[in-house]
Amino acid sequence: MSKIHPTAIIEPGAQLDESVEVGAYAIVGAHVAIGARTTIGSHSVIEGHTTIGEDNRIGHYASVGGRPQDMKYKDEPTRLEIGNRNTIREFTTIHTGTVQDQGVTVIGDDCWIMAYVHVGHDCRLGSNVIMSSNAQLAGHVFVDDFAIVGGMSGVHQFVRIGAHSMLGGASALVQDVPPFVIAAGNKAEPHGINVEGLRRRGFSAEAISALRAAYRVVYKSGLSLEEAKVQLRELGVAGGDGDAPVTAFSDFIAASQRGIIR
The missing domain is CATH 1.20.1180 (Udp N-acetylglucosamine O-acyltransferase; Domain 2)
Known part of the structure; x- marks a missing residue:
């Protein structure tokens, strides 16, 4: 039995491992490559020059690989690279890079990205990153390994969030958070070391x-x-x-x- 729902649209040129599952009414674009055992939820759109690794779970209505929200973007073939074993929940948006940066947005391995998260162009997420619901990353943001970004938080472009740090919910972050530090507030301020983590x-x-x-x-x-x-x-x-x-x-x-x- 096919793992691709009959109402899904897989454009010519897309490369899907035979074990990939694609839900009803989902769309997979021509320049997309998806690795083994990854599942795509119903009504999701996977587009752009996007590479997705193995064992990822992408929820319903996600938009992955879309055009950057950057007025300088002129249809250059920039990329999105997603690693292995990531969970990307409903209504998440993740955009490709821009030529003004390195031309690629990157998500590592074993990340947990909850509903309504936005990952802007040229962002780089390490591995084991947690992004809670409605967290929003502007372009060019780096989030290092094991960092946690709280729900409804907004992160300014070009900010870096260090490894093992934690940004509290509903925070506004406009400068870098050093590794191991807890930050929270509007504007976010330091609140000690992430001891429990x-x-x-x-x-x-x-x-x-x-x-x-x-x-x-x-x-x-x-x-x-x-x-x-x-x-x-x-x-x-x-x-x-x-x-x-x-x-x-x-x-x-x-x-x-x-x-x-x-």
Whole structure:
């Protein structure tokens, strides 16, 4: 028995593994490639130059691979790349990239993307990212591995959200969130280290303690950011289990283009 509903439209040129399931009235465009055991819900549209890996579940009425919401876009063949084992729920919108950036929007593996989420052009989601319902990413946003974006939050273009961080619900984020940090509010402000999340992911007590010390240097010491960067570099060579997380925290802050939340 075919796994493609008879009312679905698969345009000539589309490449679907024989195990892919496509629901009623769904549309799959000519430049789409879909890997094994992925399921496409009814009424969804998968279009553009889009590659989807294996074991993904795409809900009903999703719009994946659409044109960027960028007035500079002139029909260039930009791309969307989605990895493996992602869940993308109902009414989500994910757009391809633009030539003004790298020309590609990327979603990693094992992400959980809830209903009504928007992922704008040229965004890059790492792996194990959670985006709660109605979270909205403008263009060029980076969300690193294991980050959580709360429901009804809005993220400004070119912002980066660090690994293992958490953005609370209904937040407005206009600057970068360092890794391991909890942020919330309008405009979003820092609210400590994501201790519970780190414990669940196996971070040691020593590593969490070191991150707390690094957080205090940046947010509680009264130092300027440049002074805090110097102290962070010293913390990152203490010779303990916290070295790698503190170095990641320090390197992220040093590389930030928009500045970090304060």
